[in-house]
Amino acid sequence: MKEALVDILACPACKENLALSSLKREGTELLEGVLSCSCGRSFAVTRGIAHLLADTLCDASLSSGCPSGASPPSPVTPPPAATRQQGSRSGDCRSGKSCLVCNCYLGSAVQVELCRSCTAKLLRQGLNKKVLSGLYEALELRAKSNTYTDYTISDQFVEWLAANRGRDARILEIGCGGGYLADTIRREGFENLLASDFNARVVETAVGRFPELQGVVMDSALMAFAAQSLDCIVSVEMVEHLLDPEVHFDEVARVLKPNGVYLLRTPNALAASIYYRMAGRYDMGIWHPTTFSSASLQESLHRRGFEVQHLAPRSLPKSQQGKLPRLLKFLGSIPMHRVPLPLRPSICIVATKHG
Ligand SMILES: C[S@@+](CC[C@H](N)C(=O)[O-])C[C@H]1O[C@@H](n2cnc3c(N)ncnc32)[C@H](O)[C@@H]1O
Numbered sequence: 001m002k003e004a005l006v007d008i009l010a011c012p013a014c015k016e017n018l019a020l021s022s023l024k025r026e027g028t029e030l031l032e033g034v035l036s037c038s039c040g041r042s043f044a045v046t047r048g049i050a051h052l053l054a055d056t057l058c059d060a061s062l063s064s065g066c067p068s069g070a071s072p073p074s075p076v077t078p079p080p081a082a083t084r085q086q087g088s089r090s091g092d093c094r095s096g097k098s099c100l101v102c103n104c105y106l107g108s109a110v111q112v113e114l115c116r117s118c119t120a121k122l123l124r125q126g127l128n129k130k131v132l133s134g135l136y137e138a139l140e141l142r143a144k145s146n147t148y149t150d151y152t153i154s155d156q157f158v159e160w161l162a163a164n165r166g167r168d169a170r171i172l173e174i175g176c177g178g179g180y181l182a183d184t185i186r187r188e189g190f191e192n193l194l195a196s197d198f199n200a201r202v203v204e205t206a207v208g209r210f211p212e213l214q215g216v217v218m219d220s221a222l223m224a225f226a227a228q229s230l231d232c233i234v235s236v237e238m239v240e241h242l243l244d245p246e247v248h249f250d251e252v253a254r255v256l257k258p259n260g261v262y263l264l265r266t267p268n269a270l271a272a273s274i275y276y277r278m279a280g281r282y283d284m285g286i287w288h289p290t291t292f293s294s295a296s297l298q299e300s301l302h303r304r305g306f307e308v309q310h311l312a313p314r315s316l317p318k319s320q321q322g323k324l325p326r327l328l329k330f331l332g333s334i335p336m337h338r339v340p341l342p343l344r345p346s347i348c349i350v351a352t353k354h355g
């Protein structure tokens, strides 16, 4: 990470400034260091990535980010079968998918990632961020590309930023997954770009793939930035994964500068629920605990003083075209501005914070 970034970082828990003691730097790049807060917490910078998780997400297996001496919360489920190979339960050579948690065979043409019994057990135990983070890590390790590929790149956000913001804008992507969108934005000339996710392994993978990215490990609800320090925030297919989206929106409103923008894409609740049913996705209560209609999302953002503009992609993104049944494939090429907001598959928003 760039050493200058320290000026706008803040403790995710108490929001005070952080003091840097640096162990290794290369020019303006900070490679190893410790960021300390007056509240007693400290956070590590390792291999150039700032680990800024607050206590609740700290895990002994994550190399950093825990305040010294804090004991990690006890896991509520067995750790996901992250290291097992896709489609191979012990002694089973069938091709196809297996459950991310118990590794039982799911089938060759299924879209689910979990078996029914693990889905029910996770929902019964109650979801928490530590469990979810483990599941995303398992998905990343197994599939290498989950949705973490270039097929979800939101061209209209890249175009909007290129047309509407100076190249010195400070931009943060939240839930960056594989880093493809962040790198596309960076290649447009936006150098002050940060790619964040709450799973350290995911950020490490993204930065390993695109070494020019500046990686930050951070929870969307406990943002490690000073008030009014960012020009733009981008999240694509992220808010539907949150247990606490309203807290996240509070944080977005806090860290954006006046006239700062939040570019946000998420599935539309109506279209999403129809699709999950048709595709037999009984595990979506785990992956998408919160879905919005365009009206409910707009209302959440208005309440925090945002003005909301809807963008209409020229057509459905490739990822969604691929999910349409054969007889409905023609819908993939319909320009989205012709489709009424409540019926669009995704909500795609530019929310501007009042000056
Ligand atoms: C479906 S993936 C989307 C990845 C990428 N934006 C894309 O469109 O391909 C959702 C991402 O959000 C991250 N995520 C989920 N909850 C989060 C949270 N509370 N804070 C930060 N990131 C989170 C996950 O780790 C995952 O990488």
Ligand SMILES: [Zn+2]
Pocket: 011, 012, 013, 014, 015, 016, 037, 038, 039, 040, 041
């Ligand atoms: Zn603090």
Ligand SMILES: [Zn+2]
Pocket: 099, 100, 101, 102, 103, 104, 114, 115, 116, 117, 118, 119
């Ligand atoms: Zn299972």
